[in-house]
Amino acid sequence: MHNINYIRSNSIEFDNAMKLRGESKISSKIIEIDKEKRETQTILQNLLAERNKISKKIGEIKSxxxxxxxxxxxxDEIKTKINTLKELEQIKDNELNSILLRLPNIPHQSVPFGKDENDNTLYKEWGSKPNFxxxxxxxxxxxxxxxxxxxxLASxxxxxxxxxxKNQISKLERAISNFMLDKHTEENGYAEYSLPFLVKNESLIGTGQLPKFGEDLFTAxxxxxxxxxxxxxxxxxxxxxxxxxNQLPIRSTSYTPCFRSEAGAxxxxxxGxxxxxxxxxxELVSIVEPEQSDQELERMLTCAESILKDLNIHYRIMTLCSGDMGFSASKTYDIEVWLPGEGKYREISSCSNCSDFQARRMxxxxxxxDKNIFVHTLNGSGLAVGRTLIAILENYQxxxxxxxxxxxxxxxxxxKTLL
RNA sequence: GGAGAGAUGGGUGAGUGGCUUAAACCACAGGUUUGCUAAACCUGCGAAGGAAGUAAUUCCUUCCGAGGGUUCGAAUCCCUCUCUCUCCGCCA
Known part of the structure; x- marks a missing residue:
């Protein structure tokens, strides 16, 4: 969710940022609706103040x-006007929100411009491709x-x-998840949570999956x-x-199943x-002060990397370009692991700084x-267990x-040393 | 699933239609006093938004779990929902 004050006073920058993400110019429409809303609000509030005064007077007279x-x-006359204006304000507010909730986050200035995954840039590499x-x-x-x-059987x-x-590979999945959780809780400073796998609308609006991407999710x-x-x-x-x-930074981790309908894929x-x-x-999540989020993203990336380093599997890290980033992210690193069987690098983790985008929604x-400031939120896979299992099978075969x-x-x- | 009781600021908690501008206490922040700490005393202290002003600031609106309704006026009355607690049932 975007700061309406920012859009109001930086409309050109805002439109440019949205253009980087493939959205059309929309600030003038937003500003117009916002203006109508505030004008309605002003009139309404004056009427409410008047009503309150008269009501108080009625109380005195009656006593x-x-x-x-x-x-x-x-x-009675004022009340009729109030009701009309209340409705109008509600309409304008809904209009404004439905636009704002569907616009992606503004890219961080360090994010390369680009259209799709082909424009992502190499950030760093670790290890080298194994020889077979x-x-x-x-x-x-x-x-x-x-x-x-x-x-x-699955089908x-x-x-x-x-x-x-089954058996050893099923156990491998369990070992991988245990190893990751142990590492993140004992060495990387994350608090472990066991969480509900079912959530309600508000939660998904908070992190940005709704209202726009419901078709990628499963309902229950x-x-x-x-x-x-x-x-x-x-x-x-x-x-x-x-x-x-003094509660910040909050660093938390959890091992969960993930469900995706991937309608577009x-x-x-x-x-496979x-x-x-x-x-x-x-998953790794950090809640931090705004000034800390850039360095926290690097830290989180290091934590995710530490898993692959310990597993001794070659990987590279890509900085996603403006057009390839997820909706809520202002900056994203993808860790791509080398899969010798497939002969390709494949995403195994995605670490994103969401700046205050999710914080505003939540x-x-x-x-x-004495001031209330929106936090910055970050999230990253540390790592995808299924894909780590694939990487181990292919690299250790x-x-x-x-x-x-x-x-x-x-x-x-x-x-044991062999599966 | 059944029956009952609840939900008020960071916390505890008073408030059953106008005297509430949400009391009081705790916590927190600043100050005074004492040789330090402590204590005592004083002051301040919720959130969102709007209007005016260069600004400090001032004025106004909304918010007492959520959403509706009644009323000139609702934390307070009515309806729906959510959640919590207690007891019963069922269950891993």
Whole structure:
């Protein structure tokens, strides 16, 4: 959500920022509606003040047992006007909100301009592509050959874009999530949460999925949605709060399933478990003071990276261009992991600084020197567990079809070294 | 799922139609006093928005869980909903 005062006094900059994100010029319309709303408000408030005065007078007259019928008639006329103006104000307010709630965040000045993923720029790289003295397989070939990844069974249960994991690979998923949570809670300073996987509208409006992107989500009944990421419940923990400055920064993490209908992605990555309706993820969320959010994004990125470093898997980090960023983000880094079987880099984490965009939607502020200031929110995957599993299978595969267990995960397997 | 009781500022909590401009206490901030700490005393202290002004500031409106309604006037009365607590039932 955008600051209407900012739009009012920086309309050109605002239009330029929206243009970077593929939106059309809209500030003049916003300003016009806002002006009409405020004019309505002023008249309305004057009438309310008048009504209050007369009502008070009526009280005084009546307490003396005198006749107040003239005043009552007067107030009756004012009331009619008040009702009309109230409706008008409501209409203008709704109009304004429905526009503002659908406009994406303003890109950070360091974000490269671009249209789509081809314009993302390389930020940094770690490690190097591993060499195989055989033809490395895709993750699903490895898993299916072992009899531990099964898409047919999943489709019997639930249709396409689901997977059934078994025995050692199922256990690998569990080990990965434990490893990530242990790392983030014990070394990276995040507090662990277990959270609801069903949330209501307000939460999704808070983080920006609604009202615009409902078709990417699954619903559960009339009042709940399945979370597309733990970002939603983790960030909304502070919805409608005025925090104390000494509570900040808040760093929290949670391991949850994520549900995405991915309506727009039909036909993309249909093979394997790369793009599923349901997957698990360890999410990182930070709530910080505005001045801290730039450096907090770097910190968060480092925390996400630390997982891949410990797993010793090659990756690169891309700075997303203005046209490829998510709705709520002002700046996003994608960590892309190297998948030898596929021969491609694939997104395994996305770390975003949402500046005060979500905070305005959620109404989350902190008190500093007696002023209430909107916090900045950040979120990042730390990491997507399913895709980490894919990366391990493909990077740790052996010629005989088995897979080595990364050293840091061996303790979750009674120190075994092979799956 | 059934029956009952609740929801008031950062916290506790008073307020059952106009005397509330939401009391009081606690917490918090500033000050006074005392040799320091502590204590005592004084002062200040919710949020959102609008109007005027260069500004400090002043005036006004709204908000007592949410949304409707009654009334000249609602924290207070009525309706709907949400949540919390207690008891019962069911259940992992």
């Amino acid at each position: 003396k047992n005198l006749d107040a019928s003239a005043e009552m008639k007067n107030v 003295n055989f033809e490395p397989k895709m993750h699903y070939e490895i898993g299916e050959n072992m009899g531990l990844i099964n898409f047919d 019997k249960l639930s249709g396409s874009r689901f997977v059934v994991l 009944g009339d009042e709940h949605w399945l979370i597309p990421t733990a970002e939603v419940p983790l960030t909304n923990l502070v919805r409608n709060e005025i925090l104390n400055v 039909a036909g993309k990555d249909t093979r 478990m790369l793009r599923q309706h349901q997957f698990t993820k360890v 109404n989350t502020r902190y008190k500093s020197n 052996m010629e005989d079809g088995n897979v080595k267990i990364p050293e840091v995960l061996q303790k979750y397997f009674n120190n």
